[in-house]
Amino acid sequence: MxxxxxxxxxxxxxxxxxxxxxxxxxxxxxxxxxxxxxxxxxxxxxxxxxxxxxxxxxxxxxxxxxxxxxxxxxxxxxxxxxxxxxxxxxxxxxxxxxxxxxxxxxxxxxxxxxxxxxxxxxxxxxxxxxxxxxxxxxxxxxxxxxxxxxxxxxxxxxxxxxxxxxxxxxxxxxxxxxxxxxxxxxxxxxxxxARSTAAAPARPGRMPPALLLAMGAAALVQASHAAVYAFGSIQWAALGLSPAAIGLAWAVGVVAEIAVFAVIGRVPALNDAPFRLLVLGAAAALLRWAGLVGTAALPAAILPLQVLHGLTFGATQLGVMAALSRLAPDGARGAAQGRYSALAALASALATVASGAAFRIGGGPAALALMLPVAGLGLALALAAGRARRSLD
CATH class of the missing domain: 1.20.1250.20 (MFS general substrate transporter like domains)
Structure with a gap:
């Protein structure tokens, strides 16, 4: 066989x-x-x-x-x-x-x-x-x-x-x-x-600044999902959505993620463009959380905004993986992969705790509003990562 x-x-x-x-x-x-x-x-x-x-x-x-x-x-x-x-x-x-x-x-x-x-x-x-x-x-x-x-x-x-x-x-x-x-x-x-687009040589084990910034950006954008992961279903049930409708809302996000993974390679401007993908994911996160806060009392807005999960998660994931592939130094690729995963877990844990405190104070809208500065900082780091990378070219 x-x-x-x-x-x-x-x-x-x-x-x-x-x-x-x-x-x-x-x-x-x-x-x-x-x-x-x-x-x-x-x-x-x-x-x-x-x-x-x-x-x-x-x-x-x-x-x-x-x-x-x-x-x-x-x-x-x-x-x-x-x-x-x-x-x-x-x-x-x-x-x-x-x-x-x-x-x-x-x-x-x-x-x-x-x-x-x-x-x-x-x-x-x-x-x-x-x-x-x-x-x-x-x-x-x-x-x-x-x-x-x-x-x-x-x-x-x-x-x-x-x-x-x-x-x-x-x-x-x-x-x-x-x-x-x-x-x-x-x-x-x-x-x-190594590809011809690889970063300038770095000492084994030392991560280039552009990669560190990209890892921080992705960790923050992924952490900004904490409020919707932890309290989205609770908030939507409070708005009167049935369990089937809540399940559909989650499914729409995953389907959008699948669609992004399937077609992103066919978009020339985004194919193998880690920093553009990170910026796109962070900007979509700002739009998604702002939309959910601004339409907190409108159940009809949930499904369209859930479509943005394809970018907030998908584009961010593809961006940071492309950055790791390009910039992680030989001899430290496993460590770089592990450090990013640990950093993303830590950021998500802190964001989850913070969103829980915000939810107790002001409900779902407050928890989601707290994710806006998290995504905004992720966008700033993504832009800084792109600038740091261009300084090496």
Missing amino acids: PALPTATRLGLLYALVFAGIGVAMPFLPLWLASLALAPETIGFLLALPIGVKILATAPLMGLVDRGVAARRILVAGSLGLFLTYAAMPAAAGFGWPFLAVLIAANAVAAAPLVPCLDYLSLAAVRREPRLAYARIRLGGSLGFLAASLGGGWLLGLVGERAGATVFLAVLALVSAAGSAVFLGLRRGEPPAP
Whole structure:
């Protein structure tokens, strides 16, 4: 049987990993609630993985620069997810502290999965310029959408308490097998040759200023989603939207993200243009949050504004990945990938806490309004990154 093309293998792995995220994000909180835990305990258990990933991602990705194959980290991480998800129901029977230990271990296992896939995909694009990161990453969005919709249907049949962790364990095991099979077809991950557009040489391990600014810009723009991620559904339900309508609003955002990943490479001005993409994502974030604040009492405005998710998330993700591919110095690419992931997690955690305080004071509009300066600072850093990059040319 002939080997699958590189882009297909990586796209399938993105789909598998993001399928787990597409189930865990909406349904793991419901599983915790089914255990009759106190709300404060549930909040702690949901916040715990964020803190763990902030600490664990960069060191784990640094292993790649020290010779540990990224595919081995993927297999090990996926197996770790399988074991921890499978053990969670038993641990819950002993009390929430035991469950907290497993959730922390689960977060360690999960921390390097997406950064490893990004690392492998960017290396493949540098090695084979005909490939496009956006088209590969599209698999993740499709996997997330399919799993969140299909998982909701399946768990509706068997119940969240009975099925959520089992479903997640099965997905993790499939992801481990997929990583072993798909990436096992390649022996090793040779460094890709530098493109002619690469940045001026930097000392190994030292990130160019333009890259640091780009990472900060992307982390802030992604963090500005915190209010809508945490409180969007609550706000929309308060406006009278049904659960089906709220689900449609989220689906519209994911579909828009998929559309951006599918077509961005066909737009000459944005193809392989990291700083333009970052500016576009940040500007769209300002428009999206301002629109949601200004039309807070108009449910009809939600769906059109959700379409901007394709840019606020999609363009920002593509921009920072292109910047990492161009500017991360050889010998420190894994560390750069890990640092960005940790920085984005930290920024999102802080934004989530801040938006929660704002929501208590002024509801959804206040939480969303707080995201405007976050996105605005992201836009300023994106513009500064572009200027810093041009100074090297």
